[in-house]
Amino acid sequence: MRRIAMIVALTSGLLLPAGAALAHEERPVTIPDGTGTVPVLRAGQPDLLVCTSDRADFERRIAAFPEELKQRNLGLFARCQKNGVRNLQEAVDQVDRPGMTIALLPGLYREEPSQAAPTGECADLPARWSTWGYQILSFEQQQRCPHNQNLVAILGKKNLQIEGTGAGPLDVVIDAEYRKLNAIRADRTDGVYFKNFTAQRTTFNSLYVLETDGFVIDQVLTRWNDEYGFLTFASDHGLYTDCEAYGNGDGGLYPGSASNLNDGRGHDVPRYAIEIRRCKSHDNALGYSGTAGDSMWVHDNEFYDNMVGATMDSLWPSHPGLPQNHAKFENNKIYDNNRDYYRHTRDGTCAKPPAERGYERGVVCSQVGVPPGTGILVAGGNYNVFKNNQLWGHQGAAFHLFGVPAFIRGESDLAKQADTSNYNRYEGNVFGVSPAGERRPNGRDVWWDGQGTGNCWQGDTGASSPAVLPVCADRAPELSGGAARVLAEPVKILKLYLCADFSASDARLPAGCDWFGASGLGRVEAQLALGGSLVLGLLAGLFWWRSRCTARPLGGKPMADGVAAGPTGDGGVPGAAGDGGGTGAAVSGVVLGAVSVRRGHRLIVAGTVVGLIGLVLDVVAAAVDSPPQAGVALLFMAAWWLCLGTALRAGRPVFGWFTIVVGVLACADAFDRVVHLIPILPLGPGWIRGLVTGFWVLCAVVVLAPRRSRTAEETPAGAGVPT
Helix, strand or coil: CHHHHHHHHHHHHHHCCHHHCCCCCCCCCCCCCCCCCCCCCCCCCCCEEECCCCHHHHHHHHCCCCHHHHHHHHHHHHHHHHHCECCHHHHHHHCCCCCCEEEECCEEECCHHHCCCCCHHHHHCCCCECCCCCECCCHHHHHHCCCCCEEEEEECCCCCEEEECCCCHHHEEEECCCCCCEEEEEECCCCEEEEEEEEECCCCEEEEEECCEEEEEEEEEEEEECCEEEEEECCEEEEEECCEEEEECCEEEEEECCCCCCCCCCCCCCCCCEEEECCEEECCCEEEEEECCCCEEEECCEEECCCEEEEEECCCCCCCCCCEECEEEECCEEECCCCCCHHHHHCCHHHCCHHHCCHHHCCCCCCCCCCCCEEEEEECEECCEEECCEEECCCCEEEEEECCCHHHHCCCCHHHCCCCCECCEEECCEECECCCCCECCCCEEEEECCCECCCEECCCCCCEECCCCCECCCCCHHHCCCCCECCCCHHHHHHHHHHCCCECCCCECCCCCHHHCCCHHHCHHHHHHHHHHHHHHHHHHHHHHHHHHHHCCCCCCCCCCCCCCCCCCCCCCCCCCCCCCHHHHHHHHHHHCCCCHHHHHHHHHHHHHHHHHHHHHHHHHHHHCCHHHHHHHHHHHHHHHHHHHHHHCCCCHHHHHHHHHHHHHHHHHHHHHHCCCCCCCCCCHHHHHHHHHHHHHHHHHHHHCCCCCCCCCCCCCCCCCCC
């Protein structure tokens, strides 16, 4: 069974649309060896000064500063006019030893010398082009041509500190004006420290830290970028503290492919690679995003007014450290992440050049397909812990968890296809209540596709899908979690497949996916339920009609219990008189048999009424996304199958018992959804019931198919009509 499920998962991976192929593309990287440390802010006089030459603008910017800070800046400005430089890149180029400090005085830095288009060798570098329209340059190519992609390039410098001297980040602004991929690139810069400035308006990232062991991002603001505010990649010993990000088309904060130092461990870890604390990320597509966001400690932050508060995933290939593992989120405030930025894709705004889209006026062009209204989404992650967070005001789900087949990340080993999402713990979180005590419920507290092993939740979660969740065991964490399912629930996996067809570059928003605005009967779940209900409803009607013909033949009286009456009322074998009216009863007799016809008819009538109610209820439940209502609908449908099977056992014993089995499976599916996950099944009852029901429908069509009755001349002497 597990091998079959792996093959199904592999097939699902192969079928995923091309729109889910790539996100951030980078050169092959090497994760640091972990021997570095988190740098510490240095005090004292700076080694290099950067300032503008516009004294009037400078004095305007510092006018409201506290007196001591104003005097310090005035002194630094006078010194900078004599010995300083006018662009940050000039100062970086003058760094000639580890441990130097650059002071950025209040002002707007456009870095004009770096804006020129590449010429000569730099205009024709032999490097692969990404699907996003930029070249994947090696470190050596970045050194030769530092401004092909970067407004400010910090390459190979060690223990460098860059600090704004204003009262807040907005006093020092580095503006790429959508001319460059990155505002600041820090590449192989162990020990780098960034403090107290703003970087903005790029076609990819404001601040990019790559292959670095030891970095700090302290009181830095990033905004209005096509992709990320902060992007740190393949790094270790990192700290984001007191930062802010908004107006970004992917993640405000993106700590991707951090050092995978806890791979292979349980929940007991020695340390985390990157810490993120006291940051605010809002009005982005994603507040936080982490493909292979491994060994992360994210605490005491605020993620709000995004489409999704935070995500971590194993979706994108060529990211070291997959599958994602060991992120710890605690004591965060995650609220009101209900933005719908897809409207800017629909109306064509995002098809314009970045400088014309209106990012500064609140436009965000989402580069990712995600379910708006979500607090934290885990798309294929393991051993993550979500503890003591406050989540409120989400129209979708506070927590969203689903597995990702390994084939999507380029892993073909069948044994690995169901290696996410496993052993994620959700405990001590506060749902639906703001810190002020205001009641702000989430649409549901948890949405889980049902796949994975060892996932568990606290016992006080509210409305969830499925309605029942495995509860964490406090005293024996290793025993936590319910069933070990290798595949998601069938309808949910179809939904995820459909929703994955989003493409920002092609402005493709999948129809039928509620992530992109589908509702009611427009949702793929409702359409699937409606199609199934129509088929089953038609069969229910046909079985009822045939049983009615048996109980009251054409033109005749009802049959006596145990005897199939003919149209002439002689109590004989139906159709024996050769009257055409007996043919309907004879055909019906094939379905019901000749025993206890009235009782069978009553069972079928009662079952049909209950079953039709269940089918209607199932469509409504899918349209409004109500798991408890779907469970009740299954019970109604189960009652129909059980009644029908009981009535059919006499005339069609094999099919009758088969029908009863389908009813029992429907009961098991309802129990699994709303009472308790059945722990012994590698596949949920929904899969088993769905496959068996599909075969049952084919059998029912055969049973109900009309049969040509023999005429008197064709019937051998002494032979009756078969029942």
